Amino acid sequence: MTPPDVPAIPSHGTTGNERLVLAALRGGVVLSRAELSATTGLPKTTVTGIANRLLQRGMVVEHTADAGRRHQGRGRPASGLALADPGGLVAVLSFSHTTIRAAAVGWDGTLAAYRAIDIHGDRDQQRLTDQGLSLLAEAFAETGSTPEQAGFAVIGVPAAFEQGVGAVFGQVPDATRKAVPELEKLFGWFRSDPVPTVTERLGIPAMAENYANLAALGEATAGAGRGLDDFIYIKLVEGVGAGLILGGRLHRGARGLAGELAHVQVVRNGRWCLCGSRGCLAATYGGFMESIGRSTYPRPLSAADIRGLAAVGEVGTRRILADLGRGFGRALADVCVMLSPEAIIVDGMLGAAAEPFLTGMRDAIDHRMPSVMAQAVQLLPGALGERAEMLGAVALARAGQLPAATAGW
Incomplete structure (x- = not known):
């Protein structure tokens, strides 16, 4: 069913403070006026005035359900504000x-x-x-x-x-x-x-x-990365890649190519890669889950098979996943020293295979990073799977x- 039509958000005519408030509500966030004041650094009276103007112009809407869950005291709960849907x-x-x-x-x-x-x-x-x-x-x-x-x-x-x-x-x-x-x-x-x-x-x-x-944005707005300003998302199933959320924004870098984890060199003088380098993650591990299933077992296994073996505790599968986690952890440790992210979030499509993989990754990161920095990096499974x-x-x-x-x- 198509959502009801809501006035589209105008592309002009907003003040600097109004843009601060709108930016704080991006990604489907619902915030009370007090929370908007704390987030933007604007006085509560200023936020109240801005909220009233944005409501009149159809750029934001009142949203009480989420605010009601936050309310812990007695009396009427404070309402929250959310961005208006453009419609359709x-x-x-x-x-x-x-x-x-x-x-x-x-x-x-x-x-x-x-x-x-x-x-x-x-x-x-x-x-x-x-x-x-x-x-x-x-x-x-x-x-x-x-x-x-x-x-x-x-x-x-x-x-x-x-x-x-x-x-x-x-x-x-x-x-x-x-x-x-x-x-x-x-x-x-x-x-x-x-x-x-x-x-x-x-x-x-x-x-x-x-x-x-896209998957990094999904986890940032609705999954394991919600509330985190700095994290690295690692895609592993159906290809190898990464998305960087830095300072609460997607970081694309020069020419939009930031996060190309697949082309980080992990083996000196390794196999040639399409990018022109040697020993890239992509050339070394290929399709990750698919390569495990092709090269390790008596018959080819799908990603679903590997998830199932990991879930029932099959020792060989879990050891392979942990070793792969260490390989990826070694590649990411130097990146984490440079960026100091709050978390690394791995592909939610790993399912039960995420736990041994993250165990191996934690081992590598703890050994290759300064301890005070390593302790600050959470390792989290994605929460959204293919919906990310x-x-x-x-x-x-x-x-x-x-x-x-x-x-x-």
Whole structure:
């Protein structure tokens, strides 16, 4: 069911203090006026005046349910404020190395409809985009609407991705592409930004983002990272990557490539990688869960099989996962010394496999970092599983609807 229409948030006409208040409410947060005062550093009387103006202009709404849970004393609970929904649904199309996921998601993060298909190793960008858009249409049909009626579209991309360009590793010069078209297929997919195609097909604003960044945003706004200003999210299932939340914001770095954990060197003079370096995590561990299942057991095992073996305490599986955790921990320890994050959050799709993996990671971090810094880093399993990217897409879409100074992400 489509959420009721709510006035869209204006993109202009806000003061600096109003933008502070709007930024404090990003990501679906509900805060009382007193909490907004503490968060923004503005006097309570100033926050009250701002809240009244924003309410009149339809930019925020009163929200009593969450405030009521916070209220511990007697009498009438203080109401909370939340960002107004722009109305309609968000169209989410997320690609991983194994799966296409399509969803119609409410601006409050409610999953209205969801579809997923296995790509079976296909790497043809046009064909996969067509499949994804068809899947998106199926999902929206369940809600009685179409993707063209959505307020925003977000595409998750499983690659080192530069917005407006595409995947940056293995880029083929235009002249070479025309002379040897087979090279495009050799290097894989998302050689170009999918946004123009999706925008043309759906006729709505769209944005593409690295899928690990989307998952990091999801955990930041609705999962294990909620309330944390600085953490590293590690994607392990269906590909290796990382998303950085620093100072409460998604950190993209130069050209949008921050967090490319897959291309950190872990083996000197190791296997060559697509990026042109040797011994990268991606080249060493491949598809992580999939590589464990292919190379270690008498028959190939799926990620679900490995999660199941870890859950029942199968010793060999747990030792392998702990050893992998130590490998990733060694790669992340130096990063943690430089950034001093509050936490490392690992892919919630690991399920029961997260516990032995995090045990190994803790061992490596404790041995390679100054103890006072190592103790400050929490190691947490993700709370959202495959929903992380869906909810991160909503956070990104909401940012796209806000004034640039208040968007946050």
